[in-house]
Amino acid sequence: MDEGAESAAGVAARPREVLRQPAFGYLWTASSIRALGGAVSGVALNVLVVSVLHATPVQISILSALGVLPYLFLGLIVGALMDRWRRQRTLVVTSIGRAIALAAIPVLMFTDTLHFWSVAIVALVLGVLILFADSATQPLVPRIVPRESLVMANARLGQSQTVADTAGPALGGALLNVLGAPLLFVFDAIFTAASAVLQARIRVDEPKPGRREPGRHVGHDIAEGMRYTYRHPTLRPLALSVHTWFLGNSIVMTMFAVFVLRQLKLQPWGYGLALAFGGVGGFLGALIAPRVGARLGAGRAIFLGRALVVAPWLALAVVPVSAASRGVALLALVAAAQFVYCLAMGIEDANDTGYRQSVAPDAIQGRMNSTIRTVNRTVFFFGALLAGLVATFLGYRLTMGIGAAIFVVAALIVAFSPLLRARHDEAPPPAE
Known part of the structure; x- marks a missing residue:
């Protein structure tokens, strides 16, 4: 192979910027705005639990554990389901569910029914929905991104998550003083609903899995x-x-x-x-x-x-x-x-x-x-x-x-x- 051909081959092998690929662009944008909304409302949740509900250290540890428990008890089952369900549809449904769960917090606040266990229930519901969303996202990426671009795709998702984790708490702290906790949860619910709209626009071919053999189960x-x-x-x-x-x-x-x-x-x-x-x-x-x-x-x-x-x-x-x-x-x-x-x-x-x-x-x-x-x-x-x-x-x-x-x-x-x-x-x- 001559030098010019080698150069052409190198250009052909170089992965294209994944953000220019429409399906991944929708996925990345949805993930980014959801991550930013979650980081902002996370500040409000911490303040709510510590300063409004006056949660004890044991109650705080319970809330922390609720974020992990769905993975411990449902992680393997949900992973198996993601090889039989449509992953893109799962993302849309879970985003809608998360938006409803987030919107429930300001409703509970305005109706004076907010207490530790109601927050714990919301946290558990969010934990289960996040488990489904995470379990759908990782296997969906290879369906919408070429193999040679997978590292770049995961890097782009990691970058936006890092920005959200870094800037989100500072932004959340500032907005909390100006707007108050209820509106932060409302904004996060709106951001999450917007992410569902973007996820619904992802065009992906997901083949239907074959039927299980007789006697075979999850x-x-x-x-x-x-x-x-x-x-x-x-x-x-x-x-x-x-x-x-x-x-x-x-x-x-x-x-x-x-x-x-x-x-x-x-x-x-x-x-x-x-x-x-x-x-x-x-x-x-x-x-x-x-x-x-x-x-x-x-x-x-x-x-x-x-x-x-x-x-x-x-x-x-x-x-x-x-x-x-x-x-x-x-x-x-x-x-x-x-x-x-x-x-x-x-x-x-x-x-x-x-x-x-x-x-x-x-x-x-x-x-x-x-x-x-x-x-x-x-x-x-x-x-x-x-x-x-x-x-x-x-x-x-x-x-x-x-x-x-x-x-x-x-x-x-x-x-x-x-x-x-x-x-x-x-x-x-x-x-x-």
Whole structure:
């Protein structure tokens, strides 16, 4: 092949900007406005629970658990359903349901029927609907985006989520003072309803699944998805690595705020600023993720993210912080740690999800993703409980060190497996 032909081939192989593809454009816009509305109303919900309902610590923990419980009890079932239901239609229906649930909060407030358990019911309903939406989104993306553009698509979704998570709380705090909590929930309901309209405009060909064989039920579908995931030569180490990563993440993130605010004595405004640096790091990581994946390959890009995440937590565990060094030096350390931590996540998440979507056939996408996601949530749930015990008996610094050590194990699983050599542009290996 001559030089001109090679150049032409390179141009042809380069993925087209996914936001120019109408179906993904609608999906991305819907996800972005919903994420921003959720981040804004999340501030109102926190204020409502803490300052209006005067919830106890136990009640706050119950609300937090309600966000995870649907994944623990329904995650595998919903994943199996997503391989038999129309995913685009599921997104539309769940968005309409979420809009109704959000609109119920100001109605409860105006009718003086708002109390902790009514909020808990709304939170549980939202958690179930979000589970269905998440379970539909991941397997839908490969139906509307070419295989070579999957990493870019997930990077674009990650960027908008990062912007919403970073700017949304600040915007929500400002609007809360001006408009009050009820209107913030109304706006979020309107944003969510608008996302349903955009999702309804997505044009996608979703083939109807075949009928189940006699004697076969949803339990057989779930078992098939788990076998496929954990017998696949590259998905198995990817799943085991991300499960391990979630264990480390549950430990460090559960204790991070109390560690830096209580033991390191960072000022609250400094803590908020550090989180903002994390948002910048996450956006940058998602921005460069497609290039990193194309240059290094899927496996090495995932390994880079897994390995890079060790550094910030190890630094927080071992770097001495004396009373004299608190101030700018402490703020710089915590901000840098958050920046690197979120940068690593931005790099690995798009490559991890994109590779998963490119490997599994469409008929098992929902079950493969739900298997990994459900185990991740289960690990996080119990890891968060473990973190409190470890910090109580061993202290915060050693807890951070244990989290960093677990992140090392997650990286080593990738390093010593066939996943390390996997590339996005190669035909995926068959399941065993």
